[in-house]
Amino acid sequence: MKKIVITGATGLVGSRVVELLSDKFEFIPLASKDMDITNKDSVHSVLNGLSYDLVLHMAAYTNTKAENEEEKAYQINETGTQNILDVVNSAKKEFIYISTDFVFDGEKPPYVETSIPHPISTYGASKYAGEKKIGTDGMIVRISYPYRSAFGPKKDIIRTLKTLLEAGKALTMVNDSLMVPTFIDDIAYGLEYLMNNYSREIFHLVGKDAMSPFALAQTIAKTFNLNGSLVGKTTYDEYFANKPKGPRYSDIRSEKNTFYAMHSFEEGLHIIKNQLNLL
Template identity: 30%
Template sequence: MVVGTIKTLIIGSSGMLGSDLCKVFPDAVKLTHHDLDITDREQVIESILKIKPDVVINAAAYTNVDGCEDNKELAFQVNGSGPGYIAEACARAGAKLVHFSTDYVFDGSKKEYVESDIPDPINVYGDSKLLGEKKIIENMDDYRIVRISWLFGIHGKNFVETMLKLSGEMDTVKVVNDQFGKPTYTMDLARKVKEIIELEPGIYHITNDGICSWYEFASSIIDNVIPCTSEEFQRKAKRPMYSVLVNTKTGPMRHWREALKDYLQGRNI
């Protein structure tokens, strides 16, 4: 099947990742959260059966990790039940599903995680995203669940923008140096989806290459950053110390430093 000739539906098209997916799939049918409430089962099934897509890419999610702790019910509806409804509709429409999950389905007790490792989330966000994975697997066979981490992109609030903002407002910016992962540029990820669609159904770990701490990541963005521990910088939601996703199923993407350079140049154009 040639990707260019198939009908693609992007759900969550106005978000940070969704916006870049729209650039990679310009002819796709695009639905924002105003067009489709993924927590409404009837609406989801009706919309997808009406559109009759060959591929559905779901980029809709509730991604505020600390916010999920306060809004547990909403998190489980959007990140858990919603993907299940989309999967149910895809199964009925005969469509493939590409869905994005997270490194936070793991507890951080291992240095690295491959696709077959057993998830064990330590916060509500991770729990809700894991439920979404399970609901998809229960409802259909032709899925690609893509676990991603530390996203940054031109079209949304992200760590890079937060650092740039704080750097201008504060003498020094404290960032934790004991949590490790892989930063991932949404445009690189969106381009990779074309390849993922053609691969076998299953779970994939897709990130930019290279491992760093949040402090190392921040140091590549701003000059006035100082390291601190997670103990010193308490957050509402507990974070895994290690959420390094290892991709064992596809070719690697470029190093995050290279991707960050493109991002920083792009935002200044």
């Protein structure tokens, strides 16, 4: 069985990957208490003390809106990535870096594997800095707006909106931008293939459809029999007038994923409904 060191194993995506694939791979899950990736000595001593075939590097600074924490974002996403890569390279092992649609500016969609990144936020720029450290020394897998049925420590955007609608709260959602929600179970199964068929390339593992946040919220309301009239509309310019911006038309697609059929958003939500015993 292939041995996988996974960083960020306590996170939203990483914990589900371990949950779903632990009968297929031998995982060595690492949290920040086990190895602070910004600490070069810690990374060297922990990784060099382990026997593994591949490092799946999911740990990251993930706050997309913290423009005032630039140094921390780069320390974790760029320096942390470099620290791990150095050790993995000298051990001649495989390395997969999980990245994001936020490396693109969202001005000229769609974005495929060959599109040129041009981030507009600190988070996006720090993740792109991590990508540049890797270059052709590893695999880069970009994901976008991951969601799953349950995870105590962190709410994804779908569970955030669902919880607000369940509480009868009115939402104001952007109607003139695009995003691609991705079912985390699909990310896990796509990664299963990529970990078994490693190559030093870029892949996008993203959902089947791009939609506006307004349409996303409406679909959640419809699927879970919640009150869709609570979902109001606004524009991208109005909503982000005084807030850090994300890419506007974040229509990320894959031209290379011929190995795992990602679900549509509606399909993903129906699977979640089933997982929550709501069907």
